[in-house]
Amino acid sequence: MANKNLNQAKNAKKDEFYTQLVDIENELKHYKNHFKGKTVLCNCDDPRVSNFFHYFSYNFEQLGLKKLITTCYKNQNRDLFSQNNSEQAIWLEYYGDRNGNRVPNPEEIGIHYFKGDGDFRSQECIELLKEADIVVTNPPFSLFREYVAQLMKYNKRFLILGNQNALHYKEVFPLIKHNLIWLGYSSPKLFQIPEDAEGKSLKIVNGVRYQQFGNIKWFTNLDIQKRHEDVILYKSYNPNEYPKYENYDAIDVRSVSDIPLDYDGIMGVPDSFLDVFNPAQFDIIGIGSGDLAKQIGVTKNYRGRTDIALKVNGVNSCPYSRILIRRRKAEPHRIVTYNQDEKSFSMAADAK
Numbered sequence: 001m002a003n004k005n006l007n008q009a010k011n012a013k014k015d016e017f018y019t020q021l022v023d024i025e026n027e028l029k030h031y032k033n034h035f036k037g038k039t040v041l042c043n044c045d046d047p048r049v050s051n052f053f054h055y056f057s058y059n060f061e062q063l064g065l066k067k068l069i070t071t072c073y074k075n076q077n078r079d080l081f082s083q084n085n086s087e088q089a090i091w092l093e094y095y096g097d098r099n100g101n102r103v104p105n106p107e108e109i110g111i112h113y114f115k116g117d118g119d120f121r122s123q124e125c126i127e128l129l130k131e132a133d134i135v136v137t138n139p140p141f142s143l144f145r146e147y148v149a150q151l152m153k154y155n156k157r158f159l160i161l162g163n164q165n166a167l168h169y170k171e172v173f174p175l176i177k178h179n180l181i182w183l184g185y186s187s188p189k190l191f192q193i194p195e196d197a198e199g200k201s202l203k204i205v206n207g208v209r210y211q212q213f214g215n216i217k218w219f220t221n222l223d224i225q226k227r228h229e230d231v232i233l234y235k236s237y238n239p240n241e242y243p244k245y246e247n248y249d250a251i252d253v254r255s256v257s258d259i260p261l262d263y264d265g266i267m268g269v270p271d272s273f274l275d276v277f278n279p280a281q282f283d284i285i286g287i288g289s290g291d292l293a294k295q296i297g298v299t300k301n302y303r304g305r306t307d308i309a310l311k312v313n314g315v316n317s318c319p320y321s322r323i324l325i326r327r328r329k330a331e332p333h334r335i336v337t338y339n340q341d342e343k344s345f346s347m348a349a350d351a352k
Contacts (some may be wrong), residue, residue, distance in 0.1 A: 003229030017191035017211055019138045019161065021051040025217050027186050028055060031159060034134065034222050036064035041132035043071045043120045044139045044147075052137055053092070057104035060096045068094040070129055071118050089118030091128065120147065129154055134222070136160070138191075144170045148219070152180070157222055159184065164215035167271055168321065170291050176274065177284045181275050182227060184218030191216075230281050233261035242267075245308050247299045248288065250324055252310055264329075268308060282325045289321035296324065 012055050042052040053070045060068060071091040093110045097103070116122050120129075120139070129135070129150070135158040139147040144162045149171060151158050168170050175181040190203065192209040201212040237260035242251040250266035253259050266285055277284070286296035288308030300306050308322050 016194055017138065017141070018193075019046050019051055019188060019191060021054060023186065023188040023326050024051055024055045027184055030137075030185055030224055031220075031222055032063060034157070037066050038133040039067040039131060040065060041069045041071075041128060041135045042137045043069075043125055043129065043135065044137040045070055045072065045307075055070040056136070057094050057109075060094065060104070060242050061102065065096065066133075069126060069132060071114075071120070071128065080168050088116070088217065089114045091118065091259065102297060121150065126150075126154075129156065133157060134159070145169055148172060148175070148181070158220055159218060159220040161188065162217055162219050163213075164217050164271065166219070167217075167274065168289060168292070173287055173292055177286070179279045181219055181221055182224075182277065184224065185226065186218065187214075225277070227278055228280065230278055231256065231259065231276050233259055235260050243310060245288075245310055248297070248308055248324075250308075252322065264327055266326050268324055271321070271323060273323055273325065279328075281328055283328050283337070285326055287321065287326040 027173075040056055042050060042056070045052050050070060053068070056063070056065065056068045069091060072089050091112050091114060093108075093112070094104055094108065096108075098108050099105065112123050114122075116124055118125065133156075135151060135156050138161040141163050144166050146173075147160070148162075148166075152175070169178060172181070190205070190212055193209050193211045195209060203210045203212050235258055237251075240251065242260065242263075244251055245268065248266075248268075250268050251263065253267045254270045256269060256276060259267065259269065268288060286292060286298075288296075288298055290306060293306045293308070298306055298308055
């Protein structure tokens with residue numbers, strides 16, 4: 001039991017990446033119309049020092065929020081990085097400014113104690129989740145699959161941070177494909193970390209330690225303007241410039257800017273395509289790697305892996321992942337719903 005608790009503490013420490021206020025502000029400015037009259041939950045933050053709590057409490061009236069709820073995990077101390085040494089945690093609720101100074105004073109914030117440790121999977125936290133309209137937070141990267149599954153199960157709107165690698169998770173990519181989740185605008189690079197944190201890409205700014213990333217994305221199901229903006233296409237298809245895959249009927253496109261405007265077949269594009277994906281312009285067919293590749297009929301390549309392999313001049317290059325897309329043809333809009341219990345999708349024509 002002692003070893004188990006120690007390992008849990010170590011894993012929790014590895015997940016302690018605190019989001020900078022500037023990164024929250026840069027992303028949230030695109031979503032302000034979603035929050036009027038809504039209850040917001042930040043359920044993976046120490047509410048007394050979290051920049052998510054700071055942003056929503058100081059902008060409570062401007063956003064027109066109904067209520068703000070924040071929770072923490074195994075912590076009751078007022079420090080940035082939890083020691084995860086308390087079996088009981090707290091949660092705060094805020095209803096806005098009451099004394100007219102437009103600042104969230106301590107006497108305006110309700111402090112409540114959990115019976116348990118504040119884990120987002122606990123029944124106490126699930127009850128708060130049910131109450132919320134929108135969830136905004138930076139969940140533990142190691143628990144991203146479970147966290148997203150919970151949000152989908154309870155049909156919640158959300159804006160959360162995650163590793164770009166999550167795009168390839170078999171639990172996540174189908175949600176991307178069926179337009180139930182999409183990427184936000186920005187990609188935060190620096191996250192504050194504890195003084196005793198270990199790892200590579202550490203950076204010190206004004207005496208504060210940060211972990212530097214190059215692959216963190218915002219994941220959301222809140223509608224945003226960029227999802228309705230077409231990718232500008234200007235190149236024409238040339239078979240000499242767009243080689244075909246050896247084990248799947250599709251052409252390879254090296255970058256988003258190279259997508260041909262006059263090709264109606266399937267194209268393999270890099271992950272960066274999802275940053276500009278407009279579901280009215282393209283359909284996502286699948287992804288050419290791992291178990292997900294099997295679902296679209298990609299066979300094993302010469303290395304025995306189920307990936308798309310590119311052959312150029314009769315020579316195989318190293319296999320790599322590609323998102324498979326096709327230009328969308330005009331057709332009736334369809335609504336896709338996701339059944340969390342059965343982990344399946346259903347599709348119906350939009351009555352509109």
